[in-house]
Amino acid sequence: MSHQSSAIVLGASIGGLLTARALSNHFDRITIVERDLLPDCAEPRRSVPQSAHAHGLLASGYRVMDHYFPGMMQELNALGAPIGDIVGDFLWFQYGHWKLRHASGLPGIMASRPCLETAIRHRVKSLPNVTFLEGTSGIRPMFDSQIGRVTGLTVRRQDSQDEERLTADLVVDVTGRGSRSPQWLDEWGFGQPQVATVTVNVGYATGVFERRPGDFFDSMGALVQGAPTTTRYAAILAAEGNRWIITLAGTVGDYPPTDLTGWRQFAASLPVPAVHALVSKARPLKEITNYRFPADQRRLYECMKRFPDGYLVIGDAVCSFNPVYGQGMSVAALEAQALDDELTQGIQGLAARFYRRARKIVDIPWAIATGEDLRIPQVEGIRPLGFAIIGRYLERLHVVAAEDRVVCRAFMEVLNLLASPTSLLSPRIAWRVLRPRNSTRKEQQDPMEARSRVA
């Protein structure tokens, strides 16, 4: 890397912060440009409206963050964010069955999204080679057509009419789903990336409640997803401040109401009565807030024939997934780590190398999210060959994972983006899934039942 090399990160949300952390290993100066003024404490902010809603961190994301910010998870824990085993302390109800509750060794933390983002931001702010330009909008990257590369970014501060030019060796767009990179690339003569979408029309409605010792099977939360074709979900997440952040969600327009009475009735329609029991007795601490998410959306940058040097796109700007699967932050973390690796070979040919890696990272959560979404009959999209057979195999796998530790662990590794979905078809797992069983029960309502069988 040349002397005084510099990079710009556009966007200071979780994706931008992790990108800056990765870049800090390779560049002399990193500037993060963010249009919001960033709060000092853990508060939601205007441009990240999703932060009021339940945000689960997968074990893969946890591991990357723990590696980049040693001790941060313990600091969050000291602030009241529960840390635990993502299978032993967090509960999963899917396809009519609770997953076997056991110590899997896969780590999890339950913190509100603003709390997690603030902790990461404080860590990134303390890096000596990173500067924040907050309250500053990125207007457009500067593209030099003579040399075919991006050379910096024009920005405008909130209190000014004037544009400033910041030069850099690398500009990374981490502005989320609304990223304008497709238009910019088109204007520079590179064309636009193809876009894959699966329309899901998910509605979120989230309440915050007091959390008391022993609540909800003495767990730190749960994901409740009914039969494969049902449209209703709940994410119940403990958070700092002895709170539950409880998101009810419905796909294909089956939106949860935002008045407390209607919202509680929606909870009563879930396949697990414990959710309604919790929300009808717990003390509400805030109004219900809502969010609408139209479609899984993936921009296929890896398929573009040409891409400018000195430029990259990362995070939700590349792919934003139906949030009920809790993947976005972990995918951004895995991409940041891949970028870090690729930069050890320098900046030459970076885009092609990075997108090869990013494609593999995104393929898996994309297959999981869209695969699940397409099981809902009303969701439009092309079901690949063998889709129904895989679906039946998965249904069987969910039954077995309620009582078989090996199958449960294998499934959780996939769900947490630590293993490929094809690992579930390996002979070791397929045999356990398909062999005849004596005790394949229909439905269980109590996750404690599953735990007691292991002990």
Ligand SMILES: Cc1cc2nc3c(=O)[nH]c(=O)nc-3n(C[C@H](O)[C@H](O)[C@H](O)COP(=O)(O)OP(=O)(O)OC[C@H]3O[C@@H](n4cnc5c(N)ncnc54)[C@H](O)[C@@H]3O)c2cc1C
């Ligand atoms: C309702 C909902 C629930 C979710 N739940 C989960 C979950 O449970 N688990 C999980 O892992 N993920 C979840 N996600 C996804 C997660 O929020 C994102 O993956 C995560 O925030 C990383 O996104 P990002 O940093 O790429 O972009 P974003 O979070 O969208 O941030 C983009 C940033 O860029 C800034 N910006 C945009 N344009 C400009 C500009 N021109 N100039 C300067 N700054 C700009 C914005 O202000 C913002 O700070 C959820 C998403 C939604 C919508």
